[in-house]
Amino acid sequence: MPSELPPQGSPESPPAHRQAWAPATRGVVIASYLLMAGTLLLVMLRGLLPGLLCVCLGFLLTRWLAPRLVRLRRLGPRGRGFSHSGQSMAAALVMLSPLLLLALALSHSRTYIVDAPQQYRELLDYLARTVLELRLKLPPDIAAQLPAGTAEIQHVIASYLAAKAGALAMAGRAWLTGLLYAYVGLLIGALAAVRGTGTRRGPLTQQLVLRVARMGEAFRQIVAAQFWIAAFNTLLTALFLLVVLPLWDLGLPYTPALITLTFLAGLVPIVGNLLCNAVITLVGLSVSPIAAVACLAFLILIHKAEYVINAKVVGKRTHMGVWELLSVMFVTEAVFGPAGLVAAPLFYAYLKKELKAARLV
Known part of the structure; x- marks a missing residue:
């Protein structure tokens, strides 16, 4: 199998002034395929998909923001120092934006948290009225199976939540784990976008x-x-x-x-x-x-x-x-x-x- 080299000028080929691509043997190419396939399979089996998607998203956002921030702040021509400064600012913005959005959301949700008990009571009253209307319209045998009032509806909801407590806890844990993976992936992608490149890479790399x-x-x-x-x-x-x-x-x-x-x-x-x-x-x-x-x-x-x-x-x-x-x-x-x-x-x-x-x- 001939060595797989990206064509000149393609987005996948590294700049010529940074490094030249060394010949890759058939075994090296197959090893890279197996490592990539194994990584993607591990991502699916271990629930790491949010992290993988956010790695890609963080990388692309950082690379997209960097030149625009350079132009916005008028940091001059494409010098190495200026480019690095723009990439650092873009990476910092990508990494900090989820925390800023979370803080903003929490600051605006205090009213909802304080009013939650009253909203819960209003919801129960609304459900009770709906159930009572259904009891009047349904046949007596079926209507008898419905709750009679707010207290009974609350008891039904509490019993259901108690029965599903384990499943709800697992679901909440899965959501929190997914959010953590997503944020860590965003950090990895942003940092990878501003990483330094060595003078030479091996064939497998x-x-x-x-x-x-x-x-x-x-x-x-x-x-x-x-x-x-x-x-x-x-x-x-x-x-x-x-x-x-x-x-x-x-x-x-x-x-x-x-x-x-x-x-x-x-x-x-x-x-x-x-x-x-x-x-x-x-x-x-x-x-x-x-x-x-x-x-x-x-x-x-x-x-x-x-x-x-x-x-x-x-x-x-x-x-x-x-x-x-x-x-x-x-x-x-x-x-x-x-x-x-x-x-x-x-x-x-x-x-x-x-x-x-x-x-x-």
Whole structure:
């Protein structure tokens, strides 16, 4: 197998003044493939996907911000010192921005925390009124199975939470672990973007850099495609919230905030849509059960359409057929669950790049 060298001028080849690529033997190339495949498999098996995605995101954000910060602060021409200063500022901004956003969110959530008991009481009263209306409309045999009032509803909720305490604790732990992995991944990506390069790398290191560069290019294409997917979902959600629901006199409060949340959450494949779907359904429940059912039906329809939309847009950006990506998404979801559904476009786009570089497809 000939040594695999990136063409001159390609985004995957290092600058000529930094180092030359040493010949790679067949064994070195195979070892780099095995190490990359083993790493990706470990990521899926150990739940490290949020960290991997944030490594890529932190790296790309830092590299994108650095030249813009240099121009913004008028640090002069592309000197080494100026470039390093711009990269350092970009890395610091990427690493500190999640903490600043968290502090801002906590400072604005004190009112909600203080008012939480009253909001809980209002929710219980609302549920009690809804259940009493159902008891009047349903047959007596079925109505007898429903709670009779607020106290009984509270008892049912408490009993359910007690029965599911273990599952809820595990779910909370999984979310916190995922957030920790994501933030650590963001730090790693930002630091990797400003790392210093040595004078010479060994053949295996060169091949691993090539593998990682192709993964980064696939991630960049997926992010660009996901932007258009988020914009499309936001447009449909805006039409539903601003046009369809008001025609039925079921307008939801906080509509501008919900539309903004739909776009921002839509930038995260699959999981972001599930998050905003849950929020919109809960807000619909605060208006009426009919509004909640309408929101849930619409959002389920959008979620199912997400398969085709995602495959179409991502496939066009990454030169993959819709049927290919749909097949991979279904298989990876069956094997790895929702994490496989999120990882499928990225991993398959990377695989196609490797196969094309090896002239196998």
